[in-house]
Amino acid sequence: MADYNNKNEPQHQAKNYSFDVQKLYIEMLLADAESFARAQNIFKPEAFDRKLQPIAKFVKDYMDEYKVMPEVEQINASHEIQLKQAKDLDPAHFNWLLDEFETFARHKALESAILSSADLLEKGDYGPVEDMVKEAVSVGLTRDLGTDYFDDPKGRLQALKDNNGQISTGWDSLDKKLFGGFNRGELNIFAGGSGAGKSLFLQNLAVNWAQAGLNVCYISFELSEALTAMRLDAMMTNIPTKSVMKNLDDVEIKVKMLAKKSGNLQIKYLPSGSNVLDVRTYLKELELKNKVKVDCILIDYLDLMMPKSKRISPADLFIKDKYVSEELRNLVVEKQCVLATASQLNRASVEEIEFDHSHISGGLSKIQTADNVIGIFTSRAMKERGRYQIQFMKTRSSSGVGQKVDLEFDVDSLRIRSLDEEESQSYNQQGKNKIYDSLKQTSKVTADTSADARPGVPDPRKGDALGVKVKATVEGGKLRQLLNELHSDEEQ
Numbered sequence: 333m334a335d336y337n338n339k340n341e342p343q344h345q346a347k348n349y350s351f352d353v354q355k356l357y358i359e360m361l362l363a364d365a366e367s368f369a370r371a372q373n374i375f376k377p378e379a380f381d382r383k384l385q386p387i388a389k390f391v392k393d394y395m396d397e398y399k400v401m402p403e404v405e406q407i408n409a410s411h412e413i414q415l416k417q418a419k420d421l422d423p424a425h426f427n428w429l430l431d432e433f434e435t436f437a438r439h440k441a442l443e444s445a446i447l448s449s450a451d452l453l454e455k456g457d458y459g460p461v462e463d464m465v466k467e468a469v470s471v472g473l474t475r476d477l478g479t480d481y482f483d484d485p486k487g488r489l490q491a492l493k494d495n496n497g498q499i500s501t502g503w504d505s506l507d508k509k510l511f512g513g514f515n516r517g518e519l520n521i522f523a524g525g526s527g528a529g530k531s532l533f534l535q536n537l538a539v540n541w542a543q544a545g546l547n548v549c550y551i552s553f554e555l556s557e558a559l560t561a562m563r564l565d566a567m568m569t570n571i572p573t574k575s576v577m578k579n580l581d582d583v584e585i586k587v588k589m590l591a592k593k594s595g596n597l598q599i600k601y602l603p604s605g606s607n608v609l610d611v612r613t614y615l616k617e618l619e620l621k622n623k624v625k626v627d628c629i630l631i632d633y634l635d636l637m638m639p640k641s642k643r644i645s646p647a648d649l650f651i652k653d654k655y656v657s658e659e660l661r662n663l664v665v666e667k668q669c670v671l672a673t674a675s676q677l678n679r680a681s682v683e684e685i686e687f688d689h690s691h692i693s694g695g696l697s698k699i700q701t702a703d704n705v706i707g708i709f710t711s712r713a714m715k716e717r718g719r720y721q722i723q724f725m726k727t728r729s730s731s732g733v734g735q736k737v738d739l740e741f742d743v744d745s746l747r748i749r750s751l752d753e754e755e756s757q758s759y760n761q762q763g764k765n766k767i768y769d770s771l772k773q774t775s776k777v778t779a780d781t782s783a784d785a786r787p788g789v790p791d792p793r794k795g796d797a798l799g800v801k802v803k804a805t806v807e808g809g810k811l812r813q814l815l816n817e818l819h820s821d822e823e824q
Contacts, residue, residue, distance in 0.1 A: 360429045363418035367426045379440035441468035459640040502540025505737045505750040519661040520672045524708030530674035534630045536748045539567045542597040546627040550599045553636035557601045572744035607640035608659040633674035657701035703728045
């Protein structure tokens, strides 16, 4: 057999996918079960010449049902086209076969995607077109066979230790619960009610990551680029927000100095209702212009986005957020970066001191997709005391579900920082005292000891039962929450 592995062939030369060439692919694949096994995931009967499709389908169905290759004689007995038995083949021939067949399968998939997209392009529906072309281009053999567990345990663990793709949040107390920080390829959601500080947390993360030398992209669907940047000015320079505009020279000097030892930090406003395709397109342009790879993406925030390929009503929160969450996670896995975004808690969460999945606006759809979901709890009193509290609602990389972390908040610079262990314990004790005080204030018992009080006899003057009268103004649900809070604090 001739040597088809011609590496000097011009790359622009058109491939010959004639009937005879496709027939040869099938004949050679039938001659080697190992080669067919490697090519099985891209062996699509519809990709072959119309006359060869019945044979290709027979081979595929036979393998799926019986888990062995059919004999050439079996195929020839039931088909008009007769295959030849490939003989005297060496490993080099099969290497050529797999390279050629991989290219054939990819080209045919791309051809099919282009033909199928014609109607969509005419309608202006570009999202599915991109998906189909992307899927076609990705067609290929399974070359990565995974990790051989027994091969090199020490080297495997050392590689994980040296380069596990983990990125610190910049908050030691949070990193501790996450076993080191967020991981590349993860979707992380900060959930909070209106005014809880969702944007504030994302902006602080942007500052933390940029100052750590990482390349950061902050995408806002709500706040303008100018206002976002001014907030970052206060966080970067520790100049109070109310004084930023009065100290322009100081701000410029400090920001310029920080820039020398920081990574890139790009702020981009996109209109509400934009989709992941808009985000992906912008990131491509950003990386080409800056000639750097984005390490961290912050999106403010998830609820304001729409799916790229589904025509869904914005009112259908569950379905809308499900698709958006899945598309964001696909994006972050593809780019192998860290993505943090925010989501709204519903009205039922306003007065709660414990968060669960039911408090997420849109419900479980986002919870199921995200790797980490962190609830933000605050109150006016907490803000005045310079404190935030976050609660792990979901985490894949640690066992911290339900645990809480106290953080320090500087109302002037808008910076959020970790509390050291001593400060955290002190704050927790203050919280316990506050709960005890709340119990005392909300549990009021009075006794009616009037001389004519008789148990169980109604008094028409008062409209209630006489005897020892107990007036309880404690709300059962909140009381249970307060007791649970005490219990959880004591366990910690």
